[in-house]
Amino acid sequence: MPTLEGNTVFFHVQRLINEIVPDEPDPAAANALQEGLGGQFGEMRTMMQYLFQSFNFRGATAKPFRDLLYGVGTEEIGHVELIATTIARLVDGSPRYQGNPTHLDEPGEGGATPLSIALDGGNIHHWLVGAQGALPVDAQGDPWTGKYVYDSGNLPLNLLYNLMLESTGRLQKCRLYEMTANKTARSTIAYLIVRDQAHENAYAKALEKLGVEWNKLLPIPKTNAERFPEVATLLEQGLQSKQYTFNIDQLNEASKVYNGPSPSKDGTDLTTEQAPEGAPMEIAVERPEEFGPGLDSELMELIQATGEMENNTPPGQYGPTG
Template identity: 40%
Template sequence: MFFHTKELQYNAKPSNPDPVYAKKLQEILGGQFGEMTVMMQYLFQGWNCRGDEKYKDMIMDIGTEEIAHVEMIATMIAQLLDGAPVREQEEAAKDPAIGAVLGGMNPQHAIVSGLGATPTDSVGYPWNSRYTIASGNLLADFRANLNAESQGRLQVVRLYESTTDPGVRDMLSFLIARDTMHQNQWMAAIEELEQNQKAIVPSTFPQTLEKQEVSYSFMNFSNGEESSKGRWASGKSMDGISNFEYVANPKAMGQIPKLKPSPAYIHGSVM
């Protein structure tokens, strides 16, 4: 069960309206790696958690924090839209600078949401839950989480670089700092889990059942062998079990497929 407190987790006060930037900022609200994604991803991981209470509580802690991040950005966007000149059609026709702003806005910010934030990304594409994962395997999911926080911080930094508004930058500096923590947090949780199992997910599947002759082979399918110079092409494998092997000319090991004609009721090809 949840409770809401009116104060934002951190300030969300733009210094000036900027409807074009409001459109861009939607990316970290409702985009693939926006706050809605981590919020829903963590909450579902928490609710589905079948492990140690320590993990479940930790996931619920951060999932609950992320709702507050969605709130902050939504609030910021609504304020950036205050004063958006969506109506002054005639003036815009005369003043190309206003025209550029109108052309750069998300029209739904005026027509659909009435100057409010929308649960969409920076091109207006709606958020959907296939952005999230809760697999029932914490090591797998913590890697998903580390990725989400890495992509997320990268996007927030790029948005920081594309505004000079002090109020917006102040809020983003908070989100960037939290993403610093969250990347650290998932790295810590991953390290802890890896101490109890092999690094390869899932570690409970017996490797004797996999086709072990190709379990540590790097295969060169793009001509040129620059890839042989990487850490992945020689030396001890990262799971400590074997050594990397570089296969310069990988061979096909399978059949040439030949499918049977389909039965009559399928009405397949006549040739």
């Protein structure tokens, strides 16, 4: 997901922004995580809010602040991908899934109803509407709405609002962590807790650069998240003090803002990097009881024929990036 000059072109690298640890399915945890995806303080909201603030940004002299917003907003796209994939695995099962008496290993096994588990799940729409995948809704099933997005057009106001949003989001994720012991859920929740802190640091430092004494009005919440083992491991790696630019043309100036001692006062200094290494991405297995996705013999023949045609076509190439 790096960006080119003007920050208007996005690329997708087929790696998840963080590893998802395998564990058993947990539909209830999946439904709780929907709040972190499509809720008022979830990843869809942060993604859209920061990107729209970037798109609407005015003032060339303030470019480092715009670049910071772009970097955080682009990272949030990866967070949406991560948490949606986590929800899908919690509903559908992970690579570690060894079978469970309450879950059907085969559709209709022993004459049972293939989707009966949906009646006991956290959100029936995960099966009825989403084919055992994530949905753009909150934990109550209410659809995500663009009305959540805040962009006042005023830089200090936007940064203050963003700091409040990240603080509230991290608080919610700490509660989500305490709701489940599922390793799949906790691996993602812990990562997002730490990255929310990095974004809190980003907006707090940006406000400091503008001369705003934010800490007298809105201190970063003391969530004590470091007591969570997964979070402590990530904090030891300094992940709370890094910000990614996702920029490949070396024109990003976010480092002019994101530098110096961390506002978290944890003894670390803020640094910028191009992008995280990421983790391998897997594609979920077909679910015939959901009638998709799947390829019958005719579709397979069509795909093979199309593939042969594409192999005979000269590859396209994007223009110069430097």
